Amino acid sequence: MPEAEDEYGVRPGERAIELPARFDAGLYFIGVIRTPWKSRDECPKNPRESRESKAICTIEVAEPYAGALAGIEAYSHLVVVYFMDRARRDLVVQVPRHLGAPRGAFALRSPVRPNPLALSVVRLVKIEENKLSVVGLDCLDGTPLIDLKPYFATVDAPAENPPAPGPIHDD
């Protein structure tokens, strides 16, 4: 009766798969994200909520990669990619608390997904050497940084801006 079991934190209606024995590619943690939030409950529900709170977070780029920041001051907004290193990766179908019904990981912004990457578009507030102060992150303090990119509204925001179909949560 796998549906009734909760031994591994799987709720009724959720489905775990057996993940491959090996990874296909590797990631370097290129820095760390400093935020005011030490637990999931404290975190903003999503980047919009974080933007509205105006909380300032700090992205610390590790030394070997700091040279890759050259020219970043030209941009008002960045895409931040980070790794949700505490999330399990095998739950392809999940029952988020705010939905109460099963939904696929690719139809959710849940941290639980085969590759637990998240992205936020942030506003760049200040640069001091290898540290960027930004507004718009919603992750835990200490989250590993994976990538930074300039954000281009004309490329990254499609002209059709569909309304969200309901309340947006990260789980």
Add this chain to the structure above:
Amino acid sequence: MPEAEDEYGVRPGERAIELPARFDAGLYFIGVIRTPWKSRDECPKNPRESRESKAICTIEVAEPYAGALAGIEAYSHLVVVYFMDRARRDLVVQVPRHLGAPRGAFALRSPVRPNPLALSVVRLVKIEENKLSVVGLDCLDGTPLIDLKPYFATVDAPAENPPAPGPIHDD
């Protein structure tokens, strides 16, 4: 005279670092992206150019992960994360042809970066089992898929939509 050497494809003004001996985390390739483009020269310069061409690409989600698509039909737009597996990862400073001047990898959308992840916001056109037809990708045929997420304009597109500071290229 490292600036004059081009033995490893490094142009004058570019700077390579020694990458760490080990990765910090692993990625699963969860599917493959089918596009009409077999070489970099054929690819659209960015997702906007691809959107304007209306080229339809196909995202094939590999079997163990197909269940994670449940509910994705509710969304008109998705964020697609993919891995640019042919790109070198050590060039922190680059001299893109369209700029002719050095710039850091994090201030570029170049595939060359420590973690060669790319993202595109695409319009979902059709779903057939584990295959999604989408508009808005700019990558090579055969590119490994890393993640799919619903796109929320209210979250992912900041209210301030800054104009791009110049022509946008992927290299």
